Amino acid sequence: MTQGLAIDNLALEFAHGRGRAAAVNGCNLLVRPREILGLVGESGSGKSLTALACLGLTPSSCRVSGSVRVNGDEIVGACEATLTNLRGRRIAMIFQNPMTALNPYFTIGNQMLGVIRQHFSLDRSQATQEAAAALKQAGLTETALNRYPHQMSGGQLQRAMIAMAIACKPEILIADEPTTALDVTVQARILGLLRSLADQGMGILLITHDLGVVAQVADRVAVMYSGSIVESGDLNQVFSATAHPYSLGLMQASPVMGMGRRKLQAISGVVPDFRSRPAGCAFRDRCTQAQEVCALGATPYTEISADHQVRCHFPIGKSQGAELT
Amino acid sequence: MTTSPPPLRVDRISKRYQAKHGTVHALNDLSFEIRAGRSMAIVGESGCGKTTAAYCIAGLQPVDGGTVYLAGEDFSGASRSQQKRLRRDFGIVFQNPLSALNPRMRIWQNVAEPLRVHEPDMVVSNRRQLAESMLERVGLGRQHLQAFPGELSGGQLQRVVLARALILNPKLVILDEPTSALDVSIQAQVLNLLQELRDTLALSYLFITHNLALVEVLTDDVMVMYAGSVVESGPADVVFAKPRHPYTRELIQSIPDTSPGKQKVFRLIDVNPVQQFSGGGCAFRQRCMNAGADCSEVVPRLELQAHAVACLYPIS
Numbered sequence: 001m002t003q004g005l006a007i008d009n010l011a012l013e014f015a016h017g018r019g020r021a022a023a024v025n026g027c028n029l030l031v032r033p034r035e036i037l038g039l040v041g042e043s044g045s046g047k048s049l050t051a052l053a054c055l056g057l058t059p060s061s062c063r064v065s066g067s068v069r070v071n072g073d074e075i076v077g078a079c080e081a082t083l084t085n086l087r088g089r090r091i092a093m094i095f096q097n098p099m100t101a102l103n104p105y106f107t108i109g110n111q112m113l114g115v116i117r118q119h120f121s122l123d124r125s126q127a128t129q130e131a132a133a134a135l136k137q138a139g140l141t142e143t144a145l146n147r148y149p150h151q152m153s154g155g156q157l158q159r160a161m162i163a164m165a166i167a168c169k170p171e172i173l174i175a176d177e178p179t180t181a182l183d184v185t186v187q188a189r190i191l192g193l194l195r196s197l198a199d200q201g202m203g204i205l206l207i208t209h210d211l212g213v214v215a216q217v218a219d220r221v222a223v224m225y226s227g228s229i230v231e232s233g234d235l236n237q238v239f240s241a242t243a244h245p246y247s248l249g250l251m252q253a254s255p256v257m258g259m260g261r262r263k264l265q266a267i268s269g270v271v272p273d274f275r276s277r278p279a280g281c282a283f284r285d286r287c288t289q290a291q292e293v294c295a296l297g298a299t300p301y302t303e304i305s306a307d308h309q310v311r312c313h314f315p316i317g318k319s320q321g322a323e324l325t
Numbered sequence: 326m327t328t329s330p331p332p333l334r335v336d337r338i339s340k341r342y343q344a345k346h347g348t349v350h351a352l353n354d355l356s357f358e359i360r361a362g363r364s365m366a367i368v369g370e371s372g373c374g375k376t377t378a379a380y381c382i383a384g385l386q387p388v389d390g391g392t393v394y395l396a397g398e399d400f401s402g403a404s405r406s407q408q409k410r411l412r413r414d415f416g417i418v419f420q421n422p423l424s425a426l427n428p429r430m431r432i433w434q435n436v437a438e439p440l441r442v443h444e445p446d447m448v449v450s451n452r453r454q455l456a457e458s459m460l461e462r463v464g465l466g467r468q469h470l471q472a473f474p475g476e477l478s479g480g481q482l483q484r485v486v487l488a489r490a491l492i493l494n495p496k497l498v499i500l501d502e503p504t505s506a507l508d509v510s511i512q513a514q515v516l517n518l519l520q521e522l523r524d525t526l527a528l529s530y531l532f533i534t535h536n537l538a539l540v541e542v543l544t545d546d547v548m549v550m551y552a553g554s555v556v557e558s559g560p561a562d563v564v565f566a567k568p569r570h571p572y573t574r575e576l577i578q579s580i581p582d583t584s585p586g587k588q589k590v591f592r593l594i595d596v597n598p599v600q601q602f603s604g605g606g607c608a609f610r611q612r613c614m615n616a617g618a619d620c621s622e623v624v625p626r627l628e629l630q631a632h633a634v635a636c637l638y639p640i641s
Contacts, residue, residue, distance in 0.1 A: 042509065043508055185575055188578075188581075210509075212581030215581060253509050253513035255516070256538055257577065258566075260562065264542065266513035267514075
C-alpha cells in the first residue's frame with residue numbers, strides 16, 4: 001500500500017460534440033506524508049479539477065477514470081457513504097476564497113462542530129474543545145468560535161478554514177490556491193502554518209499559480225499544462241535544472257524583486273482550450289524548441305535524474321537551466 | 326525659461342468614510358508629484374487606501390480636502406465641464422478588463438468611445454480608423470475589431486482597455502492593478518507592452534499594485550501606504566534595497582523568494598487587520614517590532630527628502 005495520496009493515470013473528461021474532451025489527461029501524482037507537493041499551472045490547466053477529483057467532488061457531467069487513493073483507499077467510483085466517511089476525516093480541502101466557502105448564517109464554531117461530530121461520537125462540549133484546539137493550532141483564539149464569517153478579516157477566515165480542515169486530523173490536506181486572495185504579509189503566515197502541519201505528519205497538495213509560493217514551502221513540485229503534468233520532481237532539482245520549456249518560461253515570466261527595468265521574457269500565445277488542444281505536445285505552438293516530432297502522438301516521460309521527470313522530446317540541458325539562478 | 330507643469334500633482338488630499346464605529350480615514354493628507362516622463366507606484370495591502378487614492382485622483386470619488394492638479398490645473402475643484410475637458414489628459418486602466426468594457430459594443434467601438442465623448446464632431450470612419458491603429462499599437466490585429474469583449478481572452482481584453490486609455494494621447498495613465506487578474510505568462514506580455522508604450526510615447530504612469538516585484542519593472546518611484554498614509558517614499562531601487570520603515574521591510578520580507586533552499590522561518594503570530602479608525606499615534610505600532618512608548622502618542626510625519634519615511638524609529 002502506498003502511503004499518502006496516490007493519483008494514478010487520472011483522466012477527467014467532458015462531453016464535447018460527438019465525443020469527449022479530456023480536461024485532465026493521464027495525471028500521475030504522489031503526495032507522501034510529511035511532504036508538501038506544489039502543483040503549479042496557469043488558469044485552465046486542470047489543477048483545480050484534479051483537486052476536486054481527489055475528494056470525489058467533480059461535477060456529474062465529468063467522466064472520471066484512473067485512480068485516486070488515500071492511504072490505499074480508492075476514491076474514484078466510491079459510493080457516497082464511503083466518500084462522506086473519507087471527506088474531512090481522511091482527506092480535507094481548503095478552498096481559494098474563504099468568504100464564499102463558509103456559510104454566512106452560522107458561526108465558525110457551529111460549522112466546525114458539524115464536521116467534528118460527523119466523524120466522531122463526541123458530545124457538544126468535547127467537540128467544542130476539539131474545535132478550540134484546532135483553531136489554536138491555526139493561530140486563532142477560542143473567541144473565533146462565536147464569530148460569524150463577516151466579522152473576520154480575510155486572513156483570519158482562511159485560518160478558520162484551515163482549522164476546520166484539520167479539526168479531524170486528516171492524513172491528506174488539499175489546499176487550492178489558499179493564499180491567492182490574501183496580502184503578502186498574511187500569505188507568509190499561512191504558508192508557515194501549512195509547513196508546520198506537514199512537519200507534524202500531514203501530506204499536503206498545494207495548488208498555486210505562484211512559483212514563489214512553491215519555492216518557499218514545497219518539498220516537491222509538479223508543473224501542469226493543459227491537463228497533463230509536464231515536469232515533476234524534487235523542488236531543488238526542478239528549480240535548478242529546469243527541463244521543460246514551459247516550466248522555464250513560467251520562471252522567466254515571473255517578476256522578482258530587484259530585477260530593475262529588465263524586460264520580462266513572456267511566453268507568446270495563450271493556453272489552448274482543452275476542447276481544441278492540438279495533437280501531440282499541447283505546448284508546442286508556444287514552444288521555441290518545438291520540432292515536427294512534437295506533433296506526433298503522446299510525448300513520453302524522460303527521467304532527468306532519480307527524482308525528476310519531464311514530458312518533452314527536447315528537454316533543456318542542465319547548463320541552460322542553471323543560468324536562471 | 327518656463328518649465329511645463331507636472332502631469333500630476335496631488336496636494337494634501339484626504340478622504341473619510343463614516344462607518345458604524347467611527348470615521349474611517351481612508352486617505353490622510355496624501356501629497357506627491359509625478360514629473361513629465363517619470364512614473365510612480367503606490368503599494369500596500371488591501372485596505373491601505375491605494376485604490377481610494379486612484380479614484381480620488383481620477384475624480385471618480387470626490388475628495389474631502391486637498392487638491393489634485395492635472396498639468397497644473399485644479400482638477401478636483403473644477404466644474405463638471407472643466408473636469409470633462411481635463412479628463413482628456415489621462416487614461417485609466419482597471420483591474421478587471423471584462424467589467425471595464427461594454428459587453429454589447431464591439432471591440433473597436435469600445436476603444437473609440439472616448440473619441441465619441443471628447444470629439445463629437447469626428448466622423449465615424451475616422452474614429453474607427455484611429456481605434457484600429459491604436460489596437461494595432463497594442464498588438465491586436467484586424468480580426469478582433471468586430472468581436473465582442475466576451476470573445477477575447479483576459480490578456481487581449483487588457484490590451485483593449487489600454488488602447489482605449491491611450492486613444493486621446495494622454496501623458497498620464499493610471500493603472501489600477503492592471504495585471505492581477507492575468508496569468509503569469511500573460512502578465513509578462515502586458516508588462517512588456519506597458520514598458521514599451523511608456524518609452525515610445527513618453528507616458529507617465531501612476532501604478533497601483535500590491536505586488537512589489539512589479540514596481541521596478543514599470544516605475545521609477547514608489548510610495549508605500551499603510552492605513553491611509555504614506556509611510557515611506559522614494560526611488561524604487563533605493564527603497565527596496567534599504568527600506569527604512571518597519572512596515573516596508575515586513576512587506577519585502579513577505580514576498581516569496583523563487584530561489585529554493587532559502588526557505589524562510591515563518592512567524593505565526595496573528596495579524597490585526599489594518600487599523601483605520603483615527604486615534605493618536607502611528608497606525609502601524611501594534612504590528613511593529615520597533616515601536617516605543619511615544620509611538621502611541623505622536624503621529625509620525627513624512628520627511629521632506631528624496632527617500633522619506635514617516636517613523637519615529639526608522640531602520641538605520
